[in-house]
Amino acid sequence: QQQVKQSPQSLIVQKGGISIINCAYENTAFDYFPWYQQFPGKGPALLIAIRPDVSEKKEGRFTISFNKSAKQFSLHIMDSQPGDSATYFCAASTKSNTGKLIFGQGTTLQVKP
Amino acid sequence: NAGVTQTPKFQVLKTGQSMTLQCAQDMNHEYMSWYRQDPGMGLRLIHYSVGAGITDQGEVPNGYNVSRSTTEDFPLRLLSAAPSQTSVYFCASSDSGTRVYEQYFGPGTRLTVT
Numbered sequence: 001q002q003q004v005k006q007s008p009q010s011l012i013v014q015k016g017g018i019s020i021i022n023c024a025y026e027n028t029a030f031d032y033f034p035w036y037q038q039f040p041g042k043g044p045a046l047l048i049a050i051r052p053d054v055s056e057k058k059e060g061r062f063t064i065s066f067n068k069s070a071k072q073f074s075l076h077i078m079d080s081q082p083g084d085s086a087t088y089f090c091a092a093s094t095k096s097n098t099g100k101l102i103f104g105q106g107t108t109l110q111v112k113p
Numbered sequence: 114n115a116g117v118t119q120t121p122k123f124q125v126l127k128t129g130q131s132m133t134l135q136c137a138q139d140m141n142h143e144y145m146s147w148y149r150q151d152p153g154m155g156l157r158l159i160h161y162s163v164g165a166g167i168t169d170q171g172e173v174p175n176g177y178n179v180s181r182s183t184t185e186d187f188p189l190r191l192l193s194a195a196p197s198q199t200s201v202y203f204c205a206s207s208d209s210g211t212r213v214y215e216q217y218f219g220p221g222t223r224l225t226v227t
Binding site: 041043045046102104105 | 117146148153154155157158161171203214215218219220221
């Protein structure tokens, strides 16, 4: 049973466009929602994260939007660049999970020049 | 700091063979985890540890064994390799304090079981 569902599986965006990746979760006990970025041949790295007491968090060109009532959150990449081409994973965790993360299925983003 | 290191980078095993994937971290993190990554499945937790001598099962523990005798090392053992264990394996670590959710991943081990 996938507790965190991510879509789309793949995404192609033109340079300068907006990339949007969506995630939905089921467990209302989740209290931390990070996004990880993974380049080919590398391990994932934390990109940005949000807690459910805020509806939006922005870091540079990356923004997380969070809808607690709908149990959904999304990653927006503004002014997408070819260097953003990577696989993106959303994840969720709870305090009682001692930091263990439940990951979504991943989205492969390609930004065309 | 080297961060999280994993060896080997690539490995090919025959069905039934056993092996150990090595993981080490030099950040003095208490928490360490093993994940496997399969296409369309994301990363799934195999085993995790909250400190030396303490381990527990994750989502997909069958066929794997772990131990944690030191803070730095967290090896993953495949007891009798099966083709279903063909995957990319990632080790991760995190602090036990306020940044417990920020996991640092190693570069991965790509395992093929024939």
